[in-house]
Amino acid sequence: MSKQYTCLGMMSGTSGDGVDASIIRSNGLDELTILKEKYYEYDENLFYKFHDLKKKINSTIDLKKFSSSIKKLENDITLFHAKVIKDIKQGFELDLIGFHGQTLYHNSKEKISLQLGNGNLLSQLSKKKIVFNFRKNDIENGGEGAPLTPIFHKHLIKKKKIELPACILNIGGISNLTLINNLSNYDIKSKDVGPGNCLINAWIQNHTNDKFDLDGKISNRGKVNEVILEQALEIYENNFQKKNSISLDTNDFDISFARGLNLEDGAATLTAFSAKIISSGICSILKEHDKKIIKIIICGGGRKNLSLINQIKINSKKNLFFYNSEDFNLNGDFIESQAFGYLAIRSVLSLPISFPSTTGCMSPCSGGVIVKF
Numbered sequence: 001m002s003k004q005y006t007c008l009g010m011m012s013g014t015s016g017d018g019v020d021a022s023i024i025r026s027n028g029l030d031e032l033t034i035l036k037e038k039y040y041e042y043d044e045n046l047f048y049k050f051h052d053l054k055k056k057i058n059s060t061i062d063l064k065k066f067s068s069s070i071k072k073l074e075n076d077i078t079l080f081h082a083k084v085i086k087d088i089k090q091g092f093e094l095d096l097i098g099f100h101g102q103t104l105y106h107n108s109k110e111k112i113s114l115q116l117g118n119g120n121l122l123s124q125l126s127k128k129k130i131v132f133n134f135r136k137n138d139i140e141n142g143g144e145g146a147p148l149t150p151i152f153h154k155h156l157i158k159k160k161k162i163e164l165p166a167c168i169l170n171i172g173g174i175s176n177l178t179l180i181n182n183l184s185n186y187d188i189k190s191k192d193v194g195p196g197n198c199l200i201n202a203w204i205q206n207h208t209n210d211k212f213d214l215d216g217k218i219s220n221r222g223k224v225n226e227v228i229l230e231q232a233l234e235i236y237e238n239n240f241q242k243k244n245s246i247s248l249d250t251n252d253f254d255i256s257f258a259r260g261l262n263l264e265d266g267a268a269t270l271t272a273f274s275a276k277i278i279s280s281g282i283c284s285i286l287k288e289h290d291k292k293i294i295k296i297i298i299c300g301g302g303r304k305n306l307s308l309i310n311q312i313k314i315n316s317k318k319n320l321f322f323y324n325s326e327d328f329n330l331n332g333d334f335i336e337s338q339a340f341g342y343l344a345i346r347s348v349l350s351l352p353i354s355f356p357s358t359t360g361c362m363s364p365c366s367g368g369v370i371v372k373f
Contacts, residue, residue: 002029003027004025004027004031004271004343005024005025005026005027005028005095005096006023006024006025006035006093006094006095007022007023007025007026007094007095007096007341007342007345008021008023008085008088008089008092008094008096008097008098008341009022009023009024009085009097009098009099009100009338009339009340009341009342009343009344010021010081010085010098010099010337010340011059011100011101011336011337011339011340012077012098012102012103012252013173013300013301013336014103014172014173014174014198014249015043015172015173015196015201015212015265015301016042016047016050016051016054016173017042017047017197017199017211018039018040018041018042019039019040019042019080019081019084019337020039020333020334020336020337021037021038021039021040021084021088021337022034022036022037022334023035023088023089023092023094023341024034024340024341024342026340026341026344027172027344027345028342028345028346028348028349029351030106030155030158030159031033031306032155032159032235032338032342033091034331034334034338034356036088036092036260037333037334037337037338038087038088039075039213039332039333039357040080040083040084040087041172041333042080043334046077046080047083047211049073049076049077050073050077050102050104051068051205051230052071053066053073053104053238054105054250054251055182057070057105057251058251058340058373060107060110060112061300062105062182063114064368065107068340070104070116073104073116074116074117074118075118075121077101077102077116077117078087078118078121078122078125079125080116080300080337081099081117082122082125082126082150085097085126085128086126087126088190088226088306090201093296094128094343095129096124096128096129096130096131096348097128097130097131097343097344098131098134098136098341098343098344098345098347098368099117099119099122099130099131099344100117100132100340101116101117101130101132101133101341102115102116102117103115103116103249104116105249105251106146106247106248106249106251107249108144108145108146108245108246108248108249109245110350111139111144112139112146112190113139113144113145113146114133115132115133115134115135117132119131119132119133119371120371122134122223122371123271123371123372123373124136124373126269126373127330127373128373129343129348129370129371129372130371130373131232131343131347131368131369131371132169132368132369132371133350133368134148134340134343134347134353134368135148135367136367136369136370137354137365137366138269138354138359138361138365138367141361141363141365142360142361142362143217143356143359143360143361143362143364143365144245144246144247144359144360145247145359146176146192146246146247146359147176147190147191147192147246147247147358147359148176148339148343148353148354148358148359148367149170149176149335149336149343150188150189150190150351150355150358151186151342151343151346151352151354151355151358152164152179152186152335152338152339152342152343153188153288153335153339154166154180154183154188155160155176155342156168156180156330156335157180157183158183160329160330161278162248162295162297162328162365163295164180164181164182164183165179165289165294166179166180166294166295166296166297167179167180167237167282167286167294167296167297168296168297168298168299168335169193169278169282169296169297169298169299169322170196170298170299170300170335170336171196171197171278171298171299171300171301171302171305171308172196172197172301172302172305172336173195173196173197173198173201174192174194174195174196174198174228174248174249175192175193175194175195175196175249175274175278175300175302176190176192176193176280176349177190177191177193177254177281177282178192178358179285179286186352186355186357186364187357188355188357188358189285189358190246190357190359191247191285191360192245192246192247192248192281193277193278193280193281193282193285194248194274194277194278194280194281194302195248195250195253195273195277196274196278196300196302197212197302197305197308198250198253199212199253199254199255199270199273199274199345200219200267200270200271200274200305200308201214201256201286201343202213202255203255203258203261203266203267203270204218204267204282205263206255207263207266207348208259208263210306211302213271213277213305215304215305215306215307216271216305216306216307216308216309216310217307218263218264218267219264219267219268219270219271219305219307219308220268220306220307221261221268222262222264222265222266222267222268222269223265223268224257224265224269224272224363225261225263225265225269226338228257228258228261228269229269229272229273229276231257232257232269232273233273233276233277235257236277237274238248239254239359243357246358246359246360246371247359248271249259255270256351258270258286262273267357271305271307271308275308275311275312275313275314275315276315278312279312279315279316280315281321282296282312283316283317283318286287286317286320290317290319291319292319293319294320294321295321295326296321296322296323296325297305297323297328297330298322298323298324298325298332298357299325299330299332299333300332300333300335300336301333301337303324303325304331309322312315343367343368344368345368346366347367347368347370348368348370350366351366352364352365352366353365353366353367354367
C-alpha cells in the first residue's frame with residue numbers, strides 16, 4: 001500500500017467570495033478519505049477590496065500599474081488563509097497544505113495566470129509544508145494553466161463507479177467540463193465551457209445588496225430580452241468563441257449588454273446568455289458522443305441556481321442526463337478544495353496534474369511550487 005498523506009486543500013474560486021477548505025487523506029492515486037470540510041466567507045472589506053481591484057485589472061499593463069495594491073491584497077488574502085488553517089486543523093496533524101490562492105488575472109492567450117497568495121509567508125505562519133502556484137509549471141510547458149481539476153474528477157468517477165463516458169460539470173464563476181472516456185490511462189478531456197455565476201453575480205451585486213441570485217429566484221421573476229440576448233450571443237460567437245481557448249477568466253465576459261434592463265429582466269437575460277454558452281460548450285466537447293447516453297454530474301455553487309440549471313438542460317441534447325453531485329453522495333461545495341489537496345499530494349510525489357488534453361501542455365506534467373517549512 002502506498003503512503004497516504006493528510007493534506008488540507010484550500011480553494012478560492014473565481015466567484016471571489018471566500019475559501020473552501022477540505023482536509024483529506026490520500027495517496028494521490030486511488031485512495032481518498034474526506035476528514036473535514038468548512039467554508040470561510042470573506043469579510044465585507046476583503047470581498048469588496050478584491051472585486052474592486054479585479055475590475056481594474058484587464059491587462060499585464062494593469063498588473064504593473066496596480067502592483068502596490070496587488071501586493072497589499074495578496075498579503076491580506078494570505079493572512080485570511082492562515083486564519084482558516086488555524087481553525088480547521090484542530091485535531092489533525094497535517095503533512096502538507098495545498099494553497100490555490102485567489103485568481104486575480106488569467107489570460108490564456110498571453111499564458112499568464114496570477115493567483116494571489118504568498119506560499120512562503122503562509123508556510124512561516126502555519127509551520128507547514130505548502131504547495132502553491134499550481135499553474136506555473138503547466139504554463140511553462142506550453143499549457144494554459146487551467147483547468148487543473150480533471151485528474152481529480154477522474155478519481156471521483158472511478159470511485160463512484162459511474163458508467164463511461166461520464167462528465168463532471170463544475171459551475172463556479174466560470175464553468176468547466178471534464179469528460180472521462182477511459183479509466184485505465186490519462187484519457188481525459190477538459191475545457192472551460194463558458195461563464196458560470198460571474199455575470200449573474202456581477203449583475204446582482206451592482207443592483208442589490210446581495211452577492212448572488214439565491215436559487216435563481218430573481219431571474220425567474222424576470223423576462224428574457226430576446227433581442228439583446230441574440231445580439232450578445234452573436235458578438236460572443238464572432239469575437240471570442242473562434243479563439244478556441246481551453247481556459248477562460250471572468251474578465252472575458254461583462255454585463256454591459258444588459259445595461260438598461262431592470263433587475264429581474266437583466267438577471268433573466270444574463271442567466272439565459274450563460275446557459276446557452278455553457279450548453280454550446282458542452283455539446284462541442286461531446287460532439288463525438290451524440291448517440292451515447294452520458295451522465296453529467298454538476299458541482300460548484302452554480303448547481304444551486306435552479307433557473308440556470310433548468311435552462312442548461314433545456315438547451316442540451318437529449319442524450320445528456322444531468323445529475324446533482326449529491327445524487328452520488330458528493331458534496332458539490334467542496335470538490336474543488338478536495339481537488340487541490342489531492343493535487344498538492346501529487347505535486348509532492350512528482351505525479352502529473354495536467355495533460356495535453358486538459359490544458360494544452362506539451363506533455364503530462366506535475367506542478368505546484370513546494371515550500372518546505
